[in-house]
Amino acid sequence: MSGAQSIDCHLKQPVLDGVRVIELAGIGPAPFCGMMLADHGAEVIRIDRPGANVEEQQCDVLxxxxxxxxxxxxRPESIEIVARLAETADGLIEGFRPGVAERLGLGPETLMQRNPALVYGRMTGWGQEGPLSHTAGHDLxxxxxxxxxxALGQDGKPPMPPLNxxxxxxxxxxxxxFGFVSALLAARQSGHGRVIDCSMAEGSAALMAGMWSLKHNAMWEKEPSQNLLDGGAPFxxxxxxxDGKLIAIGAIEAQFYARFIEALELGDDPLFAAQLDQENWPKMKVRLGEIFSSAPREAWTALLQHRDCCYTEVVTMAEAPEHNHNRARGSYVESGGWxxxxxxxxxxxxxxxxxxxWQRDADRENILAEVGMTDPDWITTS
Known part of the structure; x- marks a missing residue:
């Protein structure tokens, strides 16, 4: 070798290997957190509920x-099992309404007395406090x-729900x-756990930080669907x-815009001369719509894919695993036929x-043995 240091190419263990998390069953965001932790090597023990609707699903990727x-x-006996598991764990996540975990005897104060280094993650819509904290809600x-x-409204119509x-x-x-891993790092340094108050309302507000920057710089002043990133910009x-299929154009920067209009032979068209002239955006968008509707998606991919002008096909979920980039990276995998x-x-x-x-209740005997208990008749109910 020419003086260069050799690289250790041995596979390292997953980044969360050795981390144990207790997840109290819920839907949506808390299971997604559990999935993220488990995907990266954490041992996640899910406490499922008897008769939960999730049992009826053939497959739940989350x-x-x-x-x-x-x-x-x-049952008090079940509460004791969860408490014992929490003693052996690095953290616990729950998605109950405020106060429910406390009423069950599984609140952070109780569990952290038994395990002071426990990271206790709380997932709610509105947060643990505030006028709405005890009211029902969903993502929307x-x-x-x-x-x-x-900000997601389109053409004067009410906004469509952006999935969840x-x-x-x-x-x-x-x-x-993110909060869990951050608190885990702090707990390993100090020996003291943290309670994470994760509010979906506040978390999604944090995702809007970039839009606040645009607003403060007079770049987000018009009605929805008339601004730079909400569909108002034709580019x-x-x-x-x-053929009814869709494409996406994201040519924001001047160099990408120049390549884009050049590829479409619009470089000499005065309508497209001033990229950031918002007065012309509606006309530019109509013109581009007419152009793209004149040929199938395959033709536009052949023309634009290799122009480095921020062009992509809009693929469906069914198409995504077969997209050439996703196939090359192995961005989708199959497990259990799913x-x-x-x-x-x-x-x-x-x-x-x-x-x-996931298989419901698949690890009951082993988990009970780990906390020094056997499998009594009351452990599950239909």
Missing amino acids: LRSRRSITLDLK NYISINGCLA LIGDYGGGGMMLA YSSYACA MQPHPAPRFGETKVVLPKM
Whole structure:
């Protein structure tokens, strides 16, 4: 070798290997947090509830790679099992309304007396306090009080629900996973755990930080669907092709815009001369819509894919695993016959924990043995 240091190419263990997490069964954001932790090597023990609706689902990707035990939390014996498990764990996550965990005897004060280093993650829509904290809601409600939903309106129409990606998963589960790992690092340094108050309303508000920057710099002043990133800009939008399939253009920077209009032979068209002239955006958008509707998506991909002008096809969920980029990276994997996203993000030279599909109550006997208990008749109910 010419003086260069050799690189250790041995696969390293997953980044959360050795971390144990107790997850009290819920839906949406808390299970997504559990999935993220399990995807990266944490041992996640899910406490399932008897007769929960999730049992009826053939496949739940959010619950992959868990260990599972079903417990009736109305029974004191079950509460003791969870408390014993918490003594052995690095953290616990729950998605109850404020006060429910305390009434069950599983609140942070109780469990952290038994395990002072426990990281206790709380996932709610509104937070543990505040006028709305005890009221019902879903993703759409949580993103409606922070400007997020309003910004998604299109052409004067009420905004369409953005699936439940922003509140449940981005501002909720992902934010809780970040909080959990941050608190875990602090606990390992200090020996003291933390309580994480993760509010989907506040988490999704944090996702709007960039929009606040645009607002403060007079770049987000018009009605929804008339601004730079909300579909108002003709060079940052999606279009229908002749075959009904869709494409996306994200040519914001001047160099990408120049390549884009050059490829479409619009470089000499005065309508497209001033990229940031918002007065012309509606006309530019109509013209581009007419152009793209004149040929099938395959033709536009052949013309634009290699122009480095921020062009992509808009693929469906069914098409996504077969997209050439996704296939090359292995961005989707199959487990138990079910196609699903590969764990993300990736870590260099790190062993990937491939998903294993969740099986309800599959680990009951082993989990009980780990806390010095056997399997009594009352442990599960139908």
